Amino acid sequence: xxxxxxxxxxxxLGNEAVVxxxxxxxxxxxxxxxxxxxxEIMEIMASRLPALEDGVFIQLEDEIASxxxxxxASLAGRKAMTATSGPGFSLxxxxxxxxxxxxxxxxxxxxxxGGPSTGLPTCPAQGDVQQARWxxxxxxxxxxxxxxxxxxxxxxxITAFNMAEKYRTPVILLLDEVTSHTREKIELPNDGEYxxxxxTVPSMxxxxxxxxxETVRGVPPMPAIGSGYRFHVTGLTHDRNGFPTQxxxxxxxxxxxxxxxxxxxxxxxxxxxxxxxxDAEVVVIAxxxxxxxxxxxxxxxxxxxxxxxxxxxxxxxxxxxxxxxxLLAHAKTLVVPEMNMGQMSxxxxxxxxxxxxxxTINRVDxxxxxxxxxxxxxxxx
Amino acid sequence: MSTFTGNEIIHQYLRHNKKFPHVLCAGCGxxxxxxxxxxSIHALEIPKDxxxxxxxxxxxxxxxxxVDFNTIHTTHGRALSxxxxxxxxxxxxxxxxxxGDGDALSIGGNHLIHAARRNIGVTALVLNNxxxxxxxGQSSPATPLGSTTMxxxxxxxxxNFDTVELARGAGANYxxxxxxxxxxxxxxxxxxxxxxxxxxxxEAITPCHTQYGRKNKFKNPVEMYKWxxxxxxxxxxxxxxxxxxxxxxxxxxxxxxxNRPGFEESYAQLRSKLQAKGGK
Ligand SMILES: Cc1ncc(C[n+]2csc(CCOP(=O)(O)OP(=O)(O)O)c2C)c(N)n1
Ligand code: SF4
Numbered sequence: 001x002x003x004x005x006x007x008x009x010x011x012x013l014g015n016e017a018v019v020x021x022x023x024x025x026x027x028x029x030x031x032x033x034x035x036x037x038x039x040e041i042m043e044i045m046a047s048r049l050p051a052l053e054d055g056v057f058i059q060l061e062d063e064i065a066s067x068x069x070x071x072x073a074s075l076a077g078r079k080a081m082t083a084t085s086g087p088g089f090s091l092x093x094x095x096x097x098x099x100x101x102x103x104x105x106x107x108x109x110x111x112x113x114g115g116p117s118t119g120l121p122t123c124p125a126q127g128d129v130q131q132a133r134w135x136x137x138x139x140x141x142x143x144x145x146x147x148x149x150x151x152x153x154x155x156x157x158i159t160a161f162n163m164a165e166k167y168r169t170p171v172i173l174l175l176d177e178v179t180s181h182t183r184e185k186i187e188l189p190n191d192g193e194y195x196x197x198x199x200t201v202p203s204m205x206x207x208x209x210x211x212x213x214e215t216v217r218g219v220p221p222m223p224a225i226g227s228g229y230r231f232h233v234t235g236l237t238h239d240r241n242g243f244p245t246q247x248x249x250x251x252x253x254x255x256x257x258x259x260x261x262x263x264x265x266x267x268x269x270x271x272x273x274x275x276x277x278x279d280a281e282v283v284v285i286a287x288x289x290x291x292x293x294x295x296x297x298x299x300x301x302x303x304x305x306x307x308x309x310x311x312x313x314x315x316x317x318x319x320x321x322x323x324x325x326x327l328l329a330h331a332k333t334l335v336v337p338e339m340n341m342g343q344m345s346x347x348x349x350x351x352x353x354x355x356x357x358x359x360t361i362n363r364v365d366x367x368x369x370x371x372x373x374x375x376x377x378x379x380x381x
Numbered sequence: 382m383s384t385f386t387g388n389e390i391i392h393q394y395l396r397h398n399k400k401f402p403h404v405l406c407a408g409c410g411x412x413x414x415x416x417x418x419x420x421s422i423h424a425l426e427i428p429k430d431x432x433x434x435x436x437x438x439x440x441x442x443x444x445x446x447x448v449d450f451n452t453i454h455t456t457h458g459r460a461l462s463x464x465x466x467x468x469x470x471x472x473x474x475x476x477x478x479x480x481g482d483g484d485a486l487s488i489g490g491n492h493l494i495h496a497a498r499r500n501i502g503v504t505a506l507v508l509n510n511x512x513x514x515x516x517x518g519q520s521s522p523a524t525p526l527g528s529t530t531m532x533x534x535x536x537x538x539x540x541n542f543d544t545v546e547l548a549r550g551a552g553a554n555y556x557x558x559x560x561x562x563x564x565x566x567x568x569x570x571x572x573x574x575x576x577x578x579x580x581x582x583x584e585a586i587t588p589c590h591t592q593y594g595r596k597n598k599f600k601n602p603v604e605m606y607k608w609x610x611x612x613x614x615x616x617x618x619x620x621x622x623x624x625x626x627x628x629x630x631x632x633x634x635x636x637x638x639x640n641r642p643g644f645e646e647s648y649a650q651l652r653s654k655l656q657a658k659g660g661k
Binding site for chain 1: 474
């Protein structure tokens with residue numbers, strides 16, 4: 001086996017790692033509007049992108065424009081992203097829905113802060129979980145990822161771009177302030193060590209091309225605007241040619257396909273890490289920085305003779321149902337700590353269907369959830 | 382240039398796989414604006430593949446579906462932000478936005494101001510029919526003082542924006558106004574606007590008899606066209622009019638002509654400078 005080249009190590013902020021990941025994934029367009037605690041992503045992009053061969057950085061007048069510009073750039077063939085926090089995320093929702101409908105791949109990073117409204121600007125929170133799932137109107141699938149440490153900020157950003165391109169859909173990366181403002185040593189992957197996926201472009205002549213055609217994967221190929229394939233893109237419900245339709249059979253076909261293209265690839269999309277879950281009787285289900293506290297708590301619980309384990313969610317939506325169900329074979333208790341009033345424990349309860357006891361730990365005071373707090377609940381069994 | 386004229390030119394640019402008839406009311410001026418746009422692009426011999434029409438939401442927004450360019454029907458008021466992303470992603474494209482007055486001046490007002498300030502190389506067409514057409518005739522920021530609308534049954538109390546002054550003040554490179562009655566002039570303006578670097582704004586005054594005319598003493602669409610003929614006056618002649626004769630007249634023509642490079646050009650210059658330094 002060839003010896004692996006030593007990876008370059010850097011000391012980076014979570015937000016900085018997001019930028020590194022994005023650039024490794026091929027991101028060449030950033031449009032945004034500053035907001036704490038996400039601003040470093042934008043600032044670092046502002047210095048990096050213009051120095052790249054076709055990198056575009058643009059500061060827009062607001063988040064609505066940012067999201068519009070990112071969708072436009074995506075349609076024009078770019079791997080594009082934006083970053084924001086709660087209030088900005090709210091403003092992006094209408095155009096996020098547009099991107100889902102138009103099937104424009106892009107990455108939206110939301111570094112959550114306390115809310116509602118302008119809330120707790122620099123305090124950690126996880127209050128946008130359900131906004132990420134249902135913030136835009138209508139029925140739609142969505143992919144929402146998270147990260148719990150700085151290395152994962154890099155890795156999950158690459159994953160976010162890959163999933164966006166693979167499934168022609170916006171992907172949301174939900175971070176919390178602790179993760180994005182932590183500075184840690186991380187390893188930069190060497191070239192070729194990570195997979196980079198780019199959208200499939202059509203191979204048929206333009207006259208044959210149908211922009212919203214059924215395909216086996218449910219994902220139609222996508223040419224860049226201006227590359228010789230002329231078609232219509234709209235937020236209105238459309239037929240296979242992209243033209244508005246209200247015919248029930250065409251409406252249903254489109255809705256089915258945009259759901260199916262995500263649903264049939266759950267095995268690829270739903271990512272989790274498991275710590276000592278094999279025989280766990282008490283399983284903590286956590287994500288983001290809370291998962292770090294949870295991991296320590298689980299180890300401490302084991303030292304105290306409790307069979308505890310951790311299911312760390314790296315994909316929040318579609319909710320990793322099969323990973324959770326598997327644990328219910330031996331788990332008597334599920335503990336769901338989060339920095340909100342219980343936005344993810346709803347999902348856990350939905351899947352649990354009364355099989356195990358579900359204990360929640362909820363903080364909305366802008367403070368982190370500590371290992372001690374989680375340990376206390378684990379020890380209650 | 383080809384020997385095609387009038388409708389024959391237009392037919393080459395319509396989408397035959399799109400189900401006609403179109404959604405516009407008889408007498409609506411929006412189709413005339415689309416016709417001038419097509420003829421301008423034809424005259425400039427721009428290949429269809431290099432044209433991107435980015436429309437907002439409204440009756441005006443529906444125009445994009447009929448023409449055989451790259452067409453994008455965006456969200457209400459946001460056409461210019463999509464257009465900004467497209468132009469920056471691929472500056473070689475001719476990016477043209479079609480917006481209604483409600484679309485461009487109300488919900489999209491901020492984007493219009495900043496597209497002008499940024500001087501992005503996009504041509505913005507504002508189809509001003511003084512009303513929200515598609516949603517059934519509510520007042521827009523272009524509804525004249527005193528006019529009656531569905532949301533102003535007692536008459537419009539606040540004054541309307543002047544698109545030209547707004548665009549000029551915000552820094553657009555090229556600002557012009559025409560009407561669908563003065564079609565040749567509108568076509569000439571449109572052609573200039575597309576060629577101009579930086580941000581161009583063309584306001585096209587267009588009648589909406591269905592929602593505006595009926596409620597404001599225009600018996601039929603023809604009267605609205607007659608009104609345009611009567612009130613419009615070239616900006617040069619308008620300038621010579623004494624102050625007291627100006628009221629009620631609508632100056633048309635070119636108001637601002639500057640040649641600042643578009644934002645995408647300035648950006649490309651920055652990029653080559655950074656690359657010459659070996660990146661940063
Ligand atoms: C965010 C949002 N708000 C409101 C609407 C409803 N709406 C659709 S078209 C329109 C106004 C259209 O008027 P205008 O832009 O003047 O275009 P016209 O129809 O007159 O050509 C409105 C308010 C919408 N689609 N989206
Ligand atoms: S409602 Fe007015 S703007 Fe809309 S199509 Fe009819 S005439 Fe034109």
